[in-house]
Amino acid sequence: MLDLFLPILHALPVVLEWPNILGMVVGVLTGMIVGSLPGLTATLAIAVLIPLTFSLQPLVALGLMAGIYNGAMYGGAIPAILLNIPGTPPSIVTTFDGYPMAQEGRAGYALKIACWSSAIGGAFSAVSLMLFAPPLVKVTLLFGPAEYFWVAIFGMSTIAILLGKDPVKGIIAGCIGLILGSVGSDVMTGHQRLTWDQKYLIDGINLLIILTGLYAIPPAIRMIEKGVVRGYQLSDFKSRPEDSLSRNFWSFVPTWLRSSAIGIWVGILPATGGSMAAFIAYNETKRVSKEPESFGKGNPLGIAAAECGNNADNAAAMIPALVLGVPGSGVSAVILAGLLVHGLQPGPQLFRDTPDIVFGFMWQMLLTSLLLFTLGGNVATRVFAQVMRLPQPVLAPMILCLTFVGIYALSSSMFNVWLMFGLGIFGYLLNRLHFPLAPIVLGLILGDMAEHNLRLTLLINQGDWWSLLHNPLSMLLAGLSLLIMSLPLIGMLRRKLAGTAETPAAH
């Protein structure tokens, strides 16, 4: 048992080298700024950042990403409390009690609760990542090519079907990702696929071009469209004398523990995300409360539950991502892409070949959560909140200029930049029609794994397709994938049956 966790301790001194610490600090600060700007998300920030971190050491780059991830999730609470505008999707739940508290003149206290709850939820989540990921990796050693094929299909189907409101659009988005991932020379035969004799496409489309195009350009264009020329005006950061977190600390502990457990559980489940964690944690806290009617009117426990649940999802969502290469959410899919860009392939080999990096990343998820205590104080939050005064028409072209820096630097080629622009327009179109974008990224990441293992299984078994179901484990994974894919049909049947049951009753 000890040999499972010794590498974790071994990675700590590496993480505490000063470039890695600097990476984490810059990441948390950037994340808080991005999170506090409505319309900007952690996914966008990481997508813009990954190409820029190309020349950095992997742990510095991962520290930046971990910092942005945790920082942005807290940063989203700042406009949620001060303006009733959620900075990130999960912070919608924070507005329920955060904004009423700000209106009562307790904004400073509400922000402090949000900061502490985010840090505690994030820390618990990182500890769960350290505890659960290493033993799960041992399980994946039982997997052969057929099982890996089904793991890829399972990951794709869960994200494609469960993430958006329309599963058909999720499937189409996943297929788009798989096809974009097929562009370039076929690794096994050397034949060019879908290149249309373009020399720039022989090596395939770089993941970064697709990520930046899909995630950074559409929101920037949307900002120019909206053209909100006035920055936000903020309410005061006041607190009442009785609003002392140290005095009320123990009253928050049960909420923090409950919400962390909920956030971790939701994080491990694929295609759920921080919003669901925040909602469930909030509802549970309200359900067990002696004063449920005070929720939504400025109850501090409401903020604690929402922020703690939301941040407890962060590192936990990385468990399936690091162990199996199947991310649990959109942000973890983009972080996984960041790992791939730095030459780190998820799965057992990641833990075997580069333990300092993978366990170092787990430490970084923990340390960046704890950094929120120091960097997310009242004074700092006041400074970050000033960023909300930055008007969107100025911010949008700056984001677009930054995307150029990242993509041009890949090969000093304008072809890549134009490709990013084209994908940006495509992303905008898909976005407006409610196609989820995460399945595209997942298709890119898992496509290679699915194809390689499918072909390997068929090659080993002389083209016998039944070999994909040759043992109970592969059958179980295939069954789970089938179950996920049939969920929309089951839902439709249930609704129809409920409808027919209601009709006679109504008559």
Add this chain to the structure above:
Amino acid sequence: MRYKITELVVGTLLLLATLFAWQNLSGLPEDAKLFPEMVLTVMAVATVIMMIRSLTGASQRAQGAEIETWHFSINPKRMVGGLALFAGYLLIVETLGYYTASALFIIVAAAFAEYRSWRALLAATLAFCIFVYAVFGLLFNRPLPEEFFQSATVMSVPAGDVIHA
């Protein structure tokens, strides 16, 4: 209605793209085209289902109440203008250089979106250029298109003169 039409147009484009990709794969050996053809088949079937759902209204119902106020663009003029400005930026960036083109783009794009606080805009643009130069130019040494006045200076040096670093 607008949502339905947009979905049908996008569905048709996706089907055409699927056919186009299928045709590109046709000359490849079985082994190399097996997986992409499987994916293209699933994509074509899903796209046809999406179009049928769009025609029956199921696709719109799946999006809930949000669909009642749906517009493809909040401000089509600004959307097209924003994209055109970015395309223009990409066209001139290699000629003018990164910093000059970026400064121009930020100012023009902000003005286009009706931001009129010129002093703040110039200050923000200058701060952005300094930030990018310090972080990506000096610290990370990322390659960026050279400024037009730099290349003009290099070209104006008479042949045979030695340029000292």
